Amino acid sequence: MVILLLSVKQSFGLDVNITKKIHQAAGTLYRVNFKKKLQLKIPEVCAKLKFCEDIPDFPDDQISQLIDLLVADNIHFNRDLPDEGEDKHIHLCRSESTIYQPKAVKVNDDWHIVLNAKNKIVQSFKGGRCLDELNGSCSELVTFKRNYYGQCVQNYMGRPVIMLSTSYEEVISVPLLLPSCCSCVASSRL
Secondary structure, three states, X not given: OEEEEEOOHHHHOXXXXXXXXXXXXXXXXXXXXXXXXXXXXXXXXXXXXXXXXXOOOOOHHHXXXXXXXXXXXXXXXXXXXXXXXXXXXXXXXOEEEEEEOOOEEEEOOEEEEEOOEOOEOOOEEEEEEXXXXXOOEOOOOXXXXXXXXXXXXXXXXXXXXXXXXOOOXXXXXXXXXXEEEEEEEEEEOO
């Protein structure tokens, strides 16, 4: 059932219009109609990753117009900000904190365009990743009981990301696992 049609293509010369849905199927927020067919070419450097922040031929203009329509309809996007000030804790694993601003994400081996544009980053996610190899050692500051050892593991957090479906005909919200932090955990030698 359709309740609202937001189409400003005629009056403002935009290349996109959207139709809001009442009954949302599997995270579908809107139906989308782009005047020009969108294409997404994932760079080789991103091919083995779960998300990509830099895509040379990204359709920034169309996505920016779509973001404007969604903001006008009071859609709220996730926007994490960097921490202010100095971190007074000692980290037990070598890690790097960052703000992810993806333009494409991989869900079930399919790439999706994320609603972030060059001059309109509306979705950002605070996270962190381990700098050492898989299951690296924890800091020497910490010791463990006999038969236990410490190792650094990558943690992930599910965050809702607003993106286009693979057909580029729907705006959808999908929970995506993003690297959140690197933790020192105790593991048994037995």
